[in-house]
Amino acid sequence: MLSVHTSPLHQPGTGDAGGMNVYMVQLSRALAEQGVEVDLFTRCRGEARPLRDTLAPGVTVRHLEAGPRRPLPKEDMPSLVVPFSLALLKEERPYDLVHSHYWLSGQAGRIAAAGWRIPLVHTAHTLARVKNAALAEGDVPEPELRVRGEHQVAGSADRLIANTADEARALRELYGAGAERTEIVRPGVDLGTFAPGAGRAAARARLGLPADAFVPLYAGRIQPLKGPDVMVRAIAELLAAAPYLRGRTIVPVVGGNSGAGPRGEAWELARELGVADVLRHCPPVPQAELAQWYRAADVLLVPSRSESFGLVALEAQACGTPVLASAVGGLPTAVRDRVTGMLVRGNDPVEYARWLRWFAEHPEEAALMGRAAVRHARTMSWRAAATRTLEVYRDVLRDGRPDARTSEAGAAARSCLAGASLLEGREGRKPTLTALLG
Incomplete structure (x- = not known):
């Protein structure tokens, strides 16, 4: 190879x-x-x-x-x-x-x-x-x-x-x-590493996240193609439409800059839109620790403009976390729309915000998606x-x-x-x- x-x-x-x-x-x-x-x-x-x-x-x-x-x-x-x-x-x-x-x-x-x-x-x-x-x-x-x-x-x-x-x-x-x-x-997907484990509460306790927080997770490199700007705008739209969520929303961004140059545009945009306080930047972590972040999240956000497959979507589902992703490339294969997550057509932050609010307000339905996600991921082993x-x-x-x-x-x-x-x-x-x- x-x-x-x-x-x-x-x-x-x-x-x-x-x-x-x-x-x-x-x-x-x-x-x-x-x-x-x-x-x-x-x-x-x-x-x-x-x-x-x-x-x-x-x-x-x-x-x-x-x-x-x-x-x-x-x-x-x-x-x-x-x-x-x-x-x-x-x-x-x-x-x-x-x-x-x-x-x-x-x-x-x-x-x-x-x-x-x-x-x-x-x-x-x-x-x-x-x-x-x-x-x-x-x-x-x-x-x-x-x-x-x-x-x-x-x-x-x-x-x-x-x-x-x-x-x-x-x-x-x-x-x-x-x-x-x-x-x-x-x-x-590595089903030994990525699995529900001890569950969300245990993962949050380990990572220092409040048990009652609403946690949309972004995991991946910070580059325009991955849509970090869409993520930031969607969070701003969510908090504008549902201001009661600001006090309990935490958005971990687990990943580093792509390539050799700096990628500070997403953070500057977050400051401009007044949502920098809910974003939490975390450096890239080994696979076992990444699994903890997946388990701790309510939903994984994958707003990519192009994606050959989207392994992070499959990894999150294996941990029991549903996915909110763009309907591009391989993501419709990785995510079963309306079953293990939601697929969004286009890059409209308002549409992403609408579904983020749905995940925040419908935890029981989201939990059902998470269980379906585990079953789906288990059909795709290495x-x-x-x-x-x-x-x-x-x-x-x-x-x-x-x-x-x-x-x-x-x-x-x-x-x-x-x-x-x-x-x-x-x-x-x-x-x-x-x-x-x-």
């Missing part, structure tokens, strides 16, 4: 680490439990970690020298794809296949799969064209380089794994991916996700690659490898992803 821009060992909710990091860790562990040995390659950032780090029995995280030994913003990562790929190809160990995560890893995967003459399986996690169609006002669109790179990976990979039917449709319609090469594998992923692996390996040199995908990937070797051999030139993308 490849993850160029973020390590599976990074804390979700910080920097560029999020649901994809959870996905890689949990899927790798579940695959190993079914007899698959997994090496997870990422970039060495100079952290105090060994070059080989055992994540779980059968799962090793391996750090490659590619670029400076320090954290870099994701925007600088394209320049490191080819050095990462060439460092990867120096590994002598033969692999059965490459599974890349995110488009940068997909580009590295094209080169590695061609060099090793093995199949490439790719999971996009997010897609630039989908994100750009749902940008918040003032947000920066994904660059054309990424769009072109995603098109290449979609055309080259032997199999594409989509989280939902909605994502599979986007791959076909926006990127021309062949339906015969696109498989749907629903992510799972073991089931790994079993389905293993089916995809076996299918692509049955196809084999004896004629890969004549296939469109194989030719494209080998062209990328040849270009990298050519550029590397020129005096004074270094191979770049921009050059390989033409």
